[in-house]
C-alpha cells in the first residue's frame with residue numbers, strides 16, 4: 001500500500017456511486033444517497049492521488065447508538081490493509097464519542113468474521129430482523 005490517504009470527509013455522491021459500482025453493489029437514487037451521506041455521523045474516505053478507493057461511515061444517534069455502514073474498498077486496492085485503516089479510524093471515532101453501554105453494531109456479509117473480529121465484534125445471529133426494499 002503506497003501513498004493512500006485516510007481522510008475524514010463526506011464523499012461526493014459520484015464518488016460514493018463509483019465505489020459501489022466497483023464492488024457491484026446496487027446503485028440507489030442520487031438524492032437518497034445525498035441525504036444518507038449528509039445524515040451520517042461520520043464518514044471516512046481512502047484516497048489514492050485524490051481518487052477515492054475506499055470508504056466507511058457511521059450512522060446512529062451519535063451518543064448511544066452507532067452502526068458501521070458501507071465499508072468498501074475498490075477491488076484493485078483490496079488486501080492492502082486499506083479496509084483495516086478505515087475501520088481503525090471509525091473505531092477511534094466511536095471510542096471517543098460513545099458512552100458506557102452504547103450499542104455499536106454492523107451488518108456484515110458472510111465470510112467477513114475475521115475482518116470484523118479484529119475490531120472486537122462478535123457474530124450473533126439471534127434476534128436480527130432485516131427487510132430489504
Ligand SMILES: CC(C)(COP(=O)(O)OP(=O)(O)OC[C@H]1O[C@@H](n2cnc3c(N)ncnc32)[C@H](O)[C@@H]1OP(=O)(O)O)[C@@H](O)C(=O)NCCC(=O)NCCS
Pocket residue numbers: 023070071072073074077078079080081082083084085107108109111112114115
Ligand atoms: C471487506 C473489505 C472492506 C476489506 O477491505 P480490505 O482493504 O481488502 O481489507 P484488509 O486488507 O484490511 O484485510 C484485513 C483482514 O481481513 C481479511 N479480509 C479482507 N477481506 C476479506 C474477505 N472478503 N473475506 C475474508 N477475509 C477478508 C484479510 O484476510 C485480512 O486479514 P489478515 O490481516 O489476517 O491478512 C473489502 O474486501 C471490500 O470492500 N469488500 C466488498 C464490500 C464489502 O463486502 N464490504 C463489507 C460489507 S459488510
